[in-house]
Amino acid sequence: MLELYQFEMSHFAEKVRLILDYKGLPYRKIEVTPGIGQIELFQLSGQRKVPVLKDGSEIIPDSTAIAEYLDRKYPEKPIIPTDPKQKGQVLLIEQWADESLAINARKGLIGSLSQNQSFRTAVLPASTPDLLKNLVGAIPGEFLGVLGSGVGMGPDAVKEATDALKRSFTALSLILMEQPYLVGDSPTLADFAVAGLSMYAKFPIGGYLDIPASLKGKGVAGIADVSIFDPFFNWRDKLYTDFRKVSVSSYTSPGGSAPTSINIE
Secondary structure, three states: OEEEEEOOOOHHHHHHHHHHHHHOOOEEEEEOOOOHHHHHHHHHHOOOOOOEEEEOOEEEEOHHHHHHHHHHHOOOOOOOOOOHHHHHHHHHHHHHHHHHHHHHHHHHHHHHHHHOHHHHHHOOOOOOOHHHHHHHHHOOHHHHHHHHHHOOOOHHHHHHHHHHHHHHHHHHHHHHOOOOOOOOOOOOHHHHHHHHHOOOOEOOOOOOOOOOHHHOOOEOOOOOOOHHHHHHHHHHHHHHHHHOOOOOOOOEOOOOOOOOOOOOO
């Protein structure tokens, strides 16, 4: 069986999970424990980022490389068109989603975490002791903003990212008003990249992710909580309903425990 080394809260892992479910490929999720688990992941794949796919003796890191591998190895229900024009459009949208949508959604989420105490504690793993949750929740948002500035994610960067997200979701909503998918009449890598990498902007509702119920339907302030972007998120909801399988807590870690980590790439 295919094995997906992942963080449950990784939007790049979600991109791959969408593709696996669309293709109807059974797989086992292996939750990578932050720290020691990433050392083992490096020994396996030569790098420490998730996702990594293991298919027998094949080890494939990186969500784009995984998508391309799955389309070659399991060609039924292809996600990369053969038509040159459509293929170019799909690859261009996927690259944009990886390099723009994903980064801006991450920054926007960090900004929302600093502004909302209950939201901040909700993203912590379920196994987190109550004392630590209370300490994290008690950190002033202004202090988190100062810390974020030191790593390029201060208030100005968060605002720029949120504004970029608003423009992106407006454009995507306009495109999807007249067609069922971003390119062509069937789902492609473009759709699964955009759907998966928009996860931080607004977490999907339903049993697709092993995350606290209080997170579902929540996300970046000014995006997840306004109706103007409903055309896009309604489209994403339908994509999930049609192709994403309900999550079953089936991931394991090398130590036998199964923590849900909020770490990302």
